[in-house]
Amino acid sequence: xxxxxxxxxxxxxxxxxxxxxxxxxxxxxxxxxxxxxxxxxxxxxxxxxxxxxxxxxxxxxxxxxxxxxxxxxxxxxxxxxxxxxxxxxxxxxxxxxxxxxxxxxxxxxxxxxxx
Amino acid sequence: xxxxxxxxxxxxxxxxxxxxxxxxxxxxxxxxxxxxxxxxxxxxxxxxxxxxxxxxxxxxxxxxxxxxxxxxxxxxxxxxxxxxxxxxxxxxxxxxxxxxxxxxxxxxxxxx
Numbered sequence: 186x187x188x189x190x191x192x193x194x195x196x197x198x199x200x201x202x203x204x205x206x207x208x209x210x211x212x213x214x215x216x217x218x219x220x221x222x223x224x225x226x227x228x229x230x231x232x233x234x235x236x237x238x239x240x241x242x243x244x245x246x247x248x249x250x251x252x253x254x255x256x257x258x259x260x261x262x263x264x265x266x267x268x269x270x271x272x273x274x275x276x277x278x279x280x281x282x283x284x285x286x287x288x289x290x291x292x293x294x295x296x297x298x299x300x
Numbered sequence: 301x302x303x304x305x306x307x308x309x310x311x312x313x314x315x316x317x318x319x320x321x322x323x324x325x326x327x328x329x330x331x332x333x334x335x336x337x338x339x340x341x342x343x344x345x346x347x348x349x350x351x352x353x354x355x356x357x358x359x360x361x362x363x364x365x366x367x368x369x370x371x372x373x374x375x376x377x378x379x380x381x382x383x384x385x386x387x388x389x390x391x392x393x394x395x396x397x398x399x400x401x402x403x404x405x406x407x408x409x410x411x412x
Contacts, residue, residue: 189343191343216398225308225404226404227388227402227403227404227405228344228388228390228400228402230399230400233398233399235398273341275343275344277343279398281398287332287392287398287400288334288346288349289346289390289400290346291336291343291344291345292343293342293343294341294342294343296341
């Protein structure tokens with residue numbers, strides 16, 4: 186089955202720890218994205234990557250880091266510098282054509298809780 | 301003022317009703333419009349997308365774009381309890397179609 190997988194589904198972190206969220210896609214999409222979703226605030230873009238070994242900051246990148254070493258994978262690290270990391274994290278991908286639609290397809294999400 | 305406004309609801313309707321969900325926006329450069337459905341604790345799934353103005357129909361779902369009013373709508377006919385979810389609108393402009401601007405989502409409950 187083609188799709189996007191995220192792991193783990195639930196993650197608990199102690200304050201001061203870094204954690205890494207996994208995102209893998211087998212859709213052969215060029216672009217990948219990380220969003221954070223909080224109640225009442227909608228989806229906010231953390232980072233996105235248009236191509237391997239390249240990524241750009243989104244609207245709320247502070248306290249997060251990413252890498253894009255393979256087309257299929259776009260892991261997100263939530264560092265101890267992120268002040269309020271408890272949230273639902275969503276990974277997405279898109280074909281990233283130069284023109285036209287750029288529909289984004291989402292994974293099932295990871296719920297991160299800081300204890 | 302947010303670039304995209306969407307009433308969070310909740311909206312509660314009886315089964316079989318016609319549902320109307322709406323978003324307004326302020327950026328006249330937006331050209332691509334999408335509707336996503338998100339079930340509780342799941343990732344959003346793409347329902348409909350439209351380009352510029354006009355209507356698009358897919359089964360029980362119809363998406364409308366009125367660029368002159370900066371207003372988009374999603375209609376659900378013969379609503380079912382399985383339609384109970386949060387509906388998110390998203391849009392982008394041609395110059396930066398990678399960056400989607402999102403509404404906050406409308407929570408819909410269809411009661412049997």
